[in-house]
Amino acid sequence: MTDQSYRFPRFFVTAPSPCPYIPGRTERKVFAEIKGDDARDMAEALGRIGFRRSQNVVYRPSCDSCQACVSVRVPVQRFAPGRSQKKLLARHADLEVHACQPWATEEQWALLRRYLAARHPQGGMAAMDTHDFSDMIEQSPVDTVVVEYREPSVDGRPGRLVGCCLTDKQSDGLSMIYSFYDPDAVGRPGTADRAGMGNFIIMDHIMRARRAGMTYVYLGYWIEGCDRMAYKTRFKPVEALIGGVWREQD
Structure with a gap:
């Protein structure tokens, strides 16, 4: 982040709505629009205190009686892949x-x-429809790329697309905004087994950030009590934003 001064945007709070992750709970978000010449600096500063970007908006949970959502990141220079993660990289x-x-x-x-x-x-x-998808990909006021993962090319023709990640490039690392992959590319006859693509995409970001001399890969929110978010704690070491301070977790 640069030393220039800039004005933080105006924040708003959504009305409570059913939580999509933990049954029986409600969620509320605080959000703000980011725009202008200071958009990148604002997004990074807010990202360090737990905000996430979606198009030209940043948000974070602001629930009255629940603090299950915790921002997590991987310090890539200290990351040590385990045996199964090494096999995933090789696969x-x-x-x-x-x-x-x-x-x-x-x-x-x-x-x-x-x-x-x-x-x-x-x-x-x-x-979502096609317009929503286009907005998700293309409406970014910061330095954003779409990382594509393809099967090997044949005779100069690009291989089949099996994974994607919308990624923000920050001064201190990479922020993985949203990733998705082919759910059918597991054990399909005549093709390579692409099991574990979600974890591989994270691993690939970590290793590329490390080679580029970056510091962190931001993974978004880990949610206590939500099994489908448990994978984010498999990348060691992992830091969590607790009480406004990034702390390494066991």
Whole structure:
């Protein structure tokens, strides 16, 4: 972040609504729009205190009686992959990875639809249409890329798209905004087994950030009591934002 001064945006709070992660609880968010020449600095400063970006808005949970959502990040220079993580890197080492400009494509949209239908059919994103998807990818006031993971090319033709991640490039590392992958590319006859693609995409970000001399990969929120968020604590060491301070967790 630069030393220039800038004015923080105006914050708003949403009305309580049912929590999509923990049954029986409600959620409330505080959010603000980021724009202008200071957008990147504002997004990074707010990211360090637990905010996440979605298009040109940053938000974080602000629930009255629940603090289950905890921001987590991986200090990449101290990351030590375990045996299963090393096997995962080797399994998918043949994939071709490209950081693309944030332009939505039909191929990406088709991949997202398959992913949501298989993994999050009742989630809030299930009702997205193509316009929503384009906005998600293209409306970014910061330095953003779409990282594509493809099967090996054949005769100069790009291989099949099996994974994507919308990623913000920050001065202190990478922030993984949203990732999705082919849920059917597991044990499909005649193709490579792409089991563990979600974890591999995180591993790939960590290793690339490390090689680039970056400090962190931000993984978003880990949610206590939500099994589908447990994977975020498998990357060791991991730091959690607790009481306004980033602390390493066991």
